[in-house]
Amino acid sequence: MRGWRDMLWPQLARGLFSRPLTDPAPAVPEVVAEALAVRLEEAARVRLGRSLAIRHVDAGSCNGCELEIHAAGNVVHDLERFGLRFVASPRHADVLLVTGPLTRNMREALERTAACMPEPCWVVAVGDCAADGGVFKGSPAVEGGIGTALPVDLLIPGCPPTPRQLLEGLLALLEAQAEPKPKPD
Amino acid sequence: MSTEPEALLRLIRHGQEQPCRPHPRHLLDRSQWAALVEALAASPEVALLGLWAEPAMVHAALVIGTEIRLVSCAAPEGRYQGLSPVRPAAAWFERMIRDLWGLVAEDGIDQRPWLDHGRWPATGPLALRPGPAPLSVPQPVFLPVEGEGVHQIPVGPVHAGVIEPGHFRFHVQGETVVRLEVRLGYVHKGQIGLMLGRPPRAAARFAARLSGDSTVAHSWAFAQAVEAATGAEVPPRALALRALMAELERLHNHLNDWGFACNDAAFAWPHARAGALREALLRAAAAAFGHRLMMDRVVPGGVTDDLRPGGAAAIEAALEAVAAELPRLASVYEGHASLADRVVGTGTVAPALAARFAAGGVVGRASGRDFDARRWPGYAPYGALTVPVLAEGDVDARLRLRLAEIGESIRLARGFLEGLPEGPLAAPLPQRGGEGLGLVEGFRGECLHWVALDDGGLLRAAFPRDPSWLHWPLLEAAIEGNIVADFPLINKSINGSYSGVDL
Ligand code: SF4
Numbered sequence: 001m002r003g004w005r006d007m008l009w010p011q012l013a014r015g016l017f018s019r020p021l022t023d024p025a026p027a028v029p030e031v032v033a034e035a036l037a038v039r040l041e042e043a044a045r046v047r048l049g050r051s052l053a054i055r056h057v058d059a060g061s062c063n064g065c066e067l068e069i070h071a072a073g074n075v076v077h078d079l080e081r082f083g084l085r086f087v088a089s090p091r092h093a094d095v096l097l098v099t100g101p102l103t104r105n106m107r108e109a110l111e112r113t114a115a116c117m118p119e120p121c122w123v124v125a126v127g128d129c130a131a132d133g134g135v136f137k138g139s140p141a142v143e144g145g146i147g148t149a150l151p152v153d154l155l156i157p158g159c160p161p162t163p164r165q166l167l168e169g170l171l172a173l174l175e176a177q178a179e180p181k182p183k184p185d
Numbered sequence: 186m187s188t189e190p191e192a193l194l195r196l197i198r199h200g201q202e203q204p205c206r207p208h209p210r211h212l213l214d215r216s217q218w219a220a221l222v223e224a225l226a227a228s229p230e231v232a233l234l235g236l237w238a239e240p241a242m243v244h245a246a247l248v249i250g251t252e253i254r255l256v257s258c259a260a261p262e263g264r265y266q267g268l269s270p271v272r273p274a275a276a277w278f279e280r281m282i283r284d285l286w287g288l289v290a291e292d293g294i295d296q297r298p299w300l301d302h303g304r305w306p307a308t309g310p311l312a313l314r315p316g317p318a319p320l321s322v323p324q325p326v327f328l329p330v331e332g333e334g335v336h337q338i339p340v341g342p343v344h345a346g347v348i349e350p351g352h353f354r355f356h357v358q359g360e361t362v363v364r365l366e367v368r369l370g371y372v373h374k375g376q377i378g379l380m381l382g383r384p385p386r387a388a389a390r391f392a393a394r395l396s397g398d399s400t401v402a403h404s405w406a407f408a409q410a411v412e413a414a415t416g417a418e419v420p421p422r423a424l425a426l427r428a429l430m431a432e433l434e435r436l437h438n439h440l441n442d443w444g445f446a447c448n449d450a451a452f453a454w455p456h457a458r459a460g461a462l463r464e465a466l467l468r469a470a471a472a473a474f475g476h477r478l479m480m481d482r483v484v485p486g487g488v489t490d491d492l493r494p495g496g497a498a499a500i501e502a503a504l505e506a507v508a509a510e511l512p513r514l515a516s517v518y519e520g521h522a523s524l525a526d527r528v529v530g531t532g533t534v535a536p537a538l539a540a541r542f543a544a545g546g547v548v549g550r551a552s553g554r555d556f557d558a559r560r561w562p563g564y565a566p567y568g569a570l571t572v573p574v575l576a577e578g579d580v581d582a583r584l585r586l587r588l589a590e591i592g593e594s595i596r597l598a599r600g601f602l603e604g605l606p607e608g609p610l611a612a613p614l615p616q617r618g619g620e621g622l623g624l625v626e627g628f629r630g631e632c633l634h635w636v637a638l639d640d641g642g643l644l645r646a647a648f649p650r651d652p653s654w655l656h657w658p659l660l661e662a663a664i665e666g667n668i669v670a671d672f673p674l675i676n677k678s679i680n681g682s683y684s685g686v687d688l
Contacts, residue, residue, distance in 0.1 A: 021461055056347045060372045062684045064397025064478055069347050070441070071467065074460035088345035104304040105371045106350060109342050135390050140306050141375035160397065162477060 036176035044120035051083030055093035060100030065127040065160040072163035090116040101133040101142040125152045128159045190250030205620040206413040210255035218258040226271040232543035236278035237648035238286040240313040267293035274542045287312040300370040330356035349683035360668045372687040385411040385485040396685035401434040402627025404483035406634040409623030411485035421606040423487035424566045432598040437466045438628040439587040449674040450527040469503035487611025528581040532663040532675030545630025545652045552578035558626040580678040616642035651685025
């Protein structure tokens, strides 16, 4: 009979010597993290810690942004390794991640979702549509960006933003929550 | 007695022929239209592809035998004879027409609002004279269900996962769904209004964003319609690049849907692998065309971008990776009784129903409806291709077909890449009036675009019809008698687009 070692070793060896599927983490632009940190009070920083629970709301997207949010969770980008994860209820969420130009038909649903979020929380607008309506700006059926209904903390532009851009933005939130680094003398 | 296709075509030809290309449009008067409705009742095999309007006029697209025909009827006083009594799939279109153009379908089987939730600044925004906004937002009305122990489960518009918004109203008896009603319209962006009055190149940006996952297919169908209307000749290299992009789009979506559906049946590994392969395809698309989803690359007249250096190699490598792993994915799917237990016999769409609703794409083909726009009516550069068809109509059949189509798409994509003709990427678009219809097979089914250009070459009227129009009603049918817990799985196996039908 083969011992457990025989079975485990080949696996461990593969893990050690093959390339991981996951991409290295993107770097966070310092200015973004600093700007975000300013928006966060000390108490909130302690409460949020080093992980974020995300609630996504599609407020009128073409679904292109959703495809890339999904991709940010695939094995290659794996946003969960950073302590970022999607949750089913806004009541469990620290981040409201919103896509789309905010259609009139979704405004109330978005506002109600936001009202369910515990404080402190971040509002992140994803995509050019969420920024100001994008190509749909000016249509009487849309409000023209998430900012028309909620105060937006972070905007991740792009049509759609790539998973890497999404990760950069979300990591900037984590960075802003981190303990301030001790200043070198 | 069924009306022979020839008799129906003769009936339609009584109407005045309008210069729509490549399929003619006939303008019927009210009595001719009424005769058509009657004939449709007697000819269940005639497929209704879509029903839409412009101010004071309704249009329908039909497949009659081996012909595609558009028919129109004026709607003076804002009324026309509805098609829903003889084609239930018309009901959602009629409700949409009422909401957008203010035209009422007489005898329509469902007169409730659809896209208009009472929150727009005007009613009938595309009508000649839009009406005032309502004073308050009305409560939606759902069809009643009666019986012992029946209760309701309302879900949405905001869902638990990262998906588009829509409301699902379940009536359940114990665990069993007695009726599901879908209420959409939440992501209505006023697409058609934004397209009108613009030159085709500018309007193409909206076609590209009707449903982001089908951006290539919709852009192509829109471009086809414009090119048919203006008589533009698309260069062969542009056609090959379009087809290459379209097959990449089909591949990444089929992988995505298949992986997600397995995940909904608690099989995470296929989802993880499909996700990795899909990522490889999207990166190859970005390397080749400068955009992961290849948005805005297909435009009326041709394509905007040539293959970038290294792009062809990147695509070949990604295709090779998918091809190499496909047998393993299939054998894992086949080899697990617990997975089979979830998908076999679940969410069945009966072939008769798929035929009645003219369901395109995998949803139709999994229920025996052998239709693929690449093969018929067909369009360049596609030649012969294999289109697998099943008759079971359950989640399993839809998932199997997605896997089966992946193989054929890889073969096609490789062919387009190898045989890429030299030459220009786009032809100038003649600036003139005209009317055209485009039909392109996306991963969901055929995307249909109709455009009418005025003499200055600007869009006078347009309608983009996503294949999901004919799928959503089937979701309502497929869930009946299943348990609530299987809904995510059934929904994912059909995967209707919300944005695509919300317009
Ligand atoms: S930003 Fe672009 S991809 Fe995202 S929802 Fe808007 S149109 Fe679609």
